[in-house]
């Protein structure tokens with residue numbers, strides 16, 4: 001909460017000003033019943049018509065003044081909470097963007113989305129309510145009680161007891177309801193996750209006729225969310241009926257006790273009207289406090305979830321031995337596990353000189369992408385050393401490591417924008433570099449056929465392109481920055497053999513000094529590499545050049561023969 005409260009600091013002046021206006025409006029509201037009692041008890045019996053008109057006019061001015069003050073203060077409150085939430089959302093977004101992958105995995109993407117949307121909304125609502133009702137309501141309760149005690153202590157005591165009972169009810173109910181809101185918010189995470197998965201895989205779902213199953217899955221998550229909200233709602237729903245009951249009970253008591261006091265000559269009859277007005281004011285203010293409590297309880301649960309993310313160290317720390325290595329990149333006994341149980345990469349060692357090509361081959365799930373993720377310092381190895389640019393990656397910031405790379409991951413997607421924007425990808429690249437990348441990536445052939453060429457708009461995820469066309473644009477994106485090291489993760493999986501062969505030839509011709517890391521399931525794509533790593537279950541089963549592996553690694557040979565027939569040798 002402290003972290004989130006800090007976001008109010010830049011707007012504290014405006015918030016205080018708004019609260020002061022609310023305070024003044026509440027004072028005006030508190031004066032009104034006193035004037036009313038005076039009219040009934042003094043001016044009406046004296047038949048002083050001019051004074052009655054004057055007091056009536058003054059009451060109107062006070063009522064309008066209070067309303068105008070409340071409107072102004074509410075607008076100021078809305079602005080302050082909107083602006084502070086915008087700041088909070090901006091910082092949270094920045095933090096999420098820079099969160100190390102291992103930590104982002106722990107939260108899950110949907111939970112991060114829900115923190116950025118639902119939870120910041122709850123914070124907005126909480127601060128809005130606190131500014132609107134956080135001062136006015138307690139002020140009306142305290143001021144109202146004090147004035148009534150000054151008017152008539154016995155009746156005031158009745159009022160005080162009913163108000164106290166109302167407050168305790170609200171407090172206990174809210175305390176019981178708070179944990180359910182946390183539960184409901186985590187259920188919303190699941191709903192968001194399923195929605196995201198469905199939005200991303202809508203074609204697959206349709207193609208596999210899985211809509212029914214997906215609908216059931218969504219329905220299940222939706223039901224869980226509803227159940228959690230219902231539990232919270234069921235507890236919180238007690239508030240209004242109980243407070244309404246107490247209000248009616250209180251009004252009856254005020255009239256009864258007031259009548260007894262008037263009969264006994266202890267107070268004038270007009271004060272009963274003032275008491276009734278104060279009582280209604282106090283009860284509605286107590287209800288206002290209840291609403292503030294509900295918002296606070298939701299907001300506090302959200303603030304906790306936001307703080308958790310905000311307080312994460314945004315990048316991996318710098319450590320490791322600073323010894324220089326002669327090779328550009330490599331690993332020495334690198335071992336890594338995503339969940340700290342079974343290693344997903346075990347004891348991997350290799351070296352690669354500048355300008356050389358590394359081929360990584362292996363069945364699905366064998367750790368090929370994981371190996372590259374360690375090179376990019378998306379994750380840190382649990383043991384062993386990973387170095388890039390001749391230096392242990394742990395001595396370098398992830399940004400410094402990643403700046404050396406151009407990467408085309410198979411899971412990457414295109415954004416809504418033109419082809420040019422997708423390739424430049426918010427980098428300030430010369431147009432000719434983008435054009436050259438399109439040529440090398442073998443994308444020219446289809447881009448030039450489009451009426452607007454590079455300026456053709458793409459739909460989200462490149463839905464208006466074929467799989468192979470999308471893949472070539474992703475390769476162009478990786479090439480356009482002319483990186484020192486180029487990583488292509490299954491970049492040819494959607495390309496026919498001829499296009500793939502042209503791509504490899506163009507890469508060697510146009511980027512002769514670039515170090516290449518090629519992940520592929522095709523032997524043909526890595527056969528010219530200076531070093532080929534054959535991975536299985538996260539371990540290197542064989543490594544070397546193509547010709548050497550044909551001799552030393554029977555499984556590699558078998559794979560090459562299966563895929564390439566006589567061309568394998």
Ligand SMILES: Nc1ncnc2c1ncn2[C@@H]1O[C@H](COP(=O)(O)OP(=O)(O)OP(=O)(O)O)[C@@H](O)[C@H]1O
Pocket residue numbers: 105338339344362363364365366367368369370371
């Ligand atoms: N973010 C992640 N969190 C947890 N486990 C993961 C994660 N990414 C990959 N894994 C696991 O690590 C292992 C290796 O996965 P990896 O993606 O490196 O394989 P791969 O050889 O690149 O597979 P493919 O050819 O299918 O892309 C797999 O068992 C996979 O389930």
